[in-house]
Amino acid sequence: MSLSKTRRGLATHRHRGPVAIALALTCLAGCATYQSKPLPEQAESASSLTALRGYDAVPLPLDEAAVQRLVLLNNPDLRTVQARHAAAQAQRVQDSVLPNPVLGGSAGYLLSGVGDSTAWTASISQDITSLITLRPRREAARANAGAVDASLLWEQWQTAGKARLLAIDLVEGARLMQLQQQALDLLAQREARETQAIAAGTLERLTLAPDLAAAADARANLNDLQRRQLDQRQQLAALLGLKPDVSLPLVATLPAPALDAAAITRDADSIRRRRPDMVALQLGYQAQDASLRAAVLAQFPALSLGYDAAQDNSRVRSGGPAVTMALPVFDRNQGNVAVARATREQLHIEYTTRLATSRDEVDALLALYVQLHQQYQAQAPAAADAARTAAQAERAWRAGQLDLRGYADLTVAAINRAMAAIAIEQAMLEQQAALELLVGRGMPTSLDQEVITP
Secondary structure, three states, rough: OHHHHHHHHHHHHHHHHHHHHHHHHHHHHHHOOOOOOOOOOOOOOOOOOHHOHHHOOOOOEEEHHHHHHHHHOOOOOHHHHHHHHHHHHHHHHHHHHOOOOOEEEEEEEEOOOOOOOOOOEEEEEEEEHHHHOHHHHHHHHHHHHHHHHHHHHHHHHHHHHHHHHHHHHHHHHHHHHHHHHHHHHHHHHHHHHHHHHHHOOOOOOOOHHHHHHHHHHHHHHHHHHHHHHHHHHHHHHHOOOEOOOOOEOOOOOOOOOOOHHHHHHHHHOHHHHHHHHHHHHHHHHHHHHHHHHHHHHHOOOOOOEEEHHHEEEEEEEEEEEEEEEOOOOOOHHHHHHHHHHHHHHHHHHHHHHHHHHHHHHHHHHHHHHHHHHHHHHHHHHHHHHHHHHHHHHHHHHHHOOOHHHHHHHHHHHHHHHHHHHHHHHHHHHHHHHHHHHHOOOOOOOOOOOOOOOO
């Protein structure tokens, strides 16, 4: 070998070295790395309202809107939303990529016989079937990711609706407790005096049995209301990610029920575009329809195209195109096609049923709200009349014109009327919240839903 050839070979070798190193580093840079993330040994809920995200941006005391916002920002279950969203997007990438080309090769060392070199073969091929089904698979992956996001948005909407209902029950329940406490105080005062009279022998216990029973019933009703309030406060604290004993400052009163039945009916007509669960079902159906098209396309024989090259031990080289095709004798992808078609039919039925039942639920709640409104209007005059009678009875009792027993009976009757009106008002507020939740009032009327990131 000449000196010039030797120098050229060394120069080529020097140039190839950095190129190979750069190529290797580029490949390594695109590789994923692993880092451990141990689970925590302990975890606890927040111990004060000031620890909640968004606490500084809401007014105190908390109304329905403020409670809903804090729940959306701090609910422990909703904190996994972003992780599920990221997982859905990662699955979308995985389902829409092409398979890598297949590279093959072999070496045949000369062991004996005629020949003076090492034989080798090399090949590269690409799956053509994956190219044919690429578009429907990408459509399915995109629709599946959108369906996951819409489902997560519906989960957030339902959680916010549950928080709103709890806030309504707590505020109205506090009003009921206040009235029930007033009735109990008055009945307890009468009970104490009558017990003293019984002990003195001036009154018979049998004649006062109804009064004693009324006081006992009032005490039991107050105890029930207190237990219900405690349970609902603990539920709301759990939705906010707070410890059960954290005090929640809520408003004393809520705006009166003001449901626009005509607007609810109009919203119900567009429920398929408004409610995230309906959007999720539509996107899920679109994804399954694309999967069915991909399965139909994949029933054709699996085909791979490539190029093969070879050299034998006598340095004879050959090369040319290569085709690999599966013979559709036994499997023509008919099983996957049947499964995809049956799944699409199932989703079609589920969506149709959900659309029909959702409208039925709206109509049923509207009828119930109308009935509650009629009952409230019928109850209001009686409650106002009872309140006026109780006020007159108080003035007569203080003037000595009416005994404590009569004054207590009339006042407690007025309180019971007021509590009945509050109970109907509470039911109307609950129905209004449920209707707005069902029709998705406040939700965007688009298939491109976005998940609220906690």
